Amino acid sequence: MSNRPIVLLLTNMDDSGLRLVREAADVRMVDPKDRAAVEAGAKDADAIITRTAGKIDVEVLDWAPKLRVIGRHGVGVDHIDVPAATARGIQVLSTPGANTQDVVEHVVAMMIGLSKHFQILIPELKAGNYAARTSMRGREIQGRTLGIIGFGRIGKRLGETCRLGFGMRVLYHDVVEAPEEAALRAGAVRVGFEELLHQADYVSLHVPLDESTRGMIDRVALANIKKGCVLVNTSRGPVVDEEAVADALDAGLLWGYGADVFEVEPPPPDHPLIGRRDVLATPHSAAQTEEGLRNMATMVARDVLDVLAGRQPANPVNDPIEVERIRAESGKAPLYH
Ligand code: NAD
Numbered sequence: 001m002s003n004r005p006i007v008l009l010l011t012n013m014d015d016s017g018l019r020l021v022r023e024a025a026d027v028r029m030v031d032p033k034d035r036a037a038v039e040a041g042a043k044d045a046d047a048i049i050t051r052t053a054g055k056i057d058v059e060v061l062d063w064a065p066k067l068r069v070i071g072r073h074g075v076g077v078d079h080i081d082v083p084a085a086t087a088r089g090i091q092v093l094s095t096p097g098a099n100t101q102d103v104v105e106h107v108v109a110m111m112i113g114l115s116k117h118f119q120i121l122i123p124e125l126k127a128g129n130y131a132a133r134t135s136m137r138g139r140e141i142q143g144r145t146l147g148i149i150g151f152g153r154i155g156k157r158l159g160e161t162c163r164l165g166f167g168m169r170v171l172y173h174d175v176v177e178a179p180e181e182a183a184l185r186a187g188a189v190r191v192g193f194e195e196l197l198h199q200a201d202y203v204s205l206h207v208p209l210d211e212s213t214r215g216m217i218d219r220v221a222l223a224n225i226k227k228g229c230v231l232v233n234t235s236r237g238p239v240v241d242e243e244a245v246a247d248a249l250d251a252g253l254l255w256g257y258g259a260d261v262f263e264v265e266p267p268p269p270d271h272p273l274i275g276r277r278d279v280l281a282t283p284h285s286a287a288q289t290e291e292g293l294r295n296m297a298t299m300v301a302r303d304v305l306d307v308l309a310g311r312q313p314a315n316p317v318n319d320p321i322e323v324e325r326i327r328a329e330s331g332k333a334p335l336y337h
Pocket of ligand 1: 074075076077096097099100103149150151152153154155173174175176206207208209212213234235236260261284285286287
């Protein structure tokens, strides 16, 4: 029997990362929707690498008594029960920054696409309606106000891009004040949540999904939003109340809605927003670029292999010292040299 560690993959990943994992470990890949296969694969797994579709709840943790590390291929750990993993002395890590540029470019594409009605004009052209070109008026994003909710890695880079590339005025709302230098680069001014909604022509969401952000863009928030605003959500579906967004579109409050994420993924066929003329929607594909996929795969592979080799990860989600303390208390072998 091989004494190489076993890595359970709940996702396919770019060859660059897969090759790294295969060099140092035995790999099993299963479909995360097949719970029986996940249970069988988790039984002797030392590590799990997962993506948005691969939920890691207490049940999965209970199936995996040997588990030492969970690697999140991507950013956002709302589908992983991190406190339960910590309580079992399991290291969780992710790939912050690996897809920042990809999400920024996706948001800009949505802002411009909605401003120029791409979601309407492309199907009209395909249907032979060339005259559609004069049927609608678009607008420039230049000089307008962008409101960024969640001024972290993605929010900051979006602010800089829109300020430098399009001369936009940038406002941000965050629970944390950005370092002066970062705010200066984007020319960004910190304002309260309501003020941002009152002033911004474009609102883009970049908060993680947690109890403080779930339903943040609800009916009350939408009642406060500037008329004609474009709202873009590439963060997580449940950050907005989708029915309230549909009603705000019906009421003509919003110019349009851009969505890469949905309350339930995959969204049902009768989803109230998909297919509307004022909605530009993509299937959680913002990070699906050659560069993003390569970055996520190599970052998660290196960090998971580091933990398996007794080295602290570069991008921990839970604190390695806390994880080690819990392992010592519960009589588990230490993770780190
Ligand atoms: P980040 O941690 O660098 O930034 C998040 C920011 O949100 C932080 O500055 C934080 O202080 C702020 N924040 C947290 N709670 C808040 C609250 N209640 N109110 C206001 N601000 C709050 O994360 P990031 O790398 O910029 O990514 C942001 C999110 O984007 C991720 O958590 C993930 O859910 C999502 N994401 C989506 C895709 C995609 O494919 N669509 C890809 C990458 C990331």
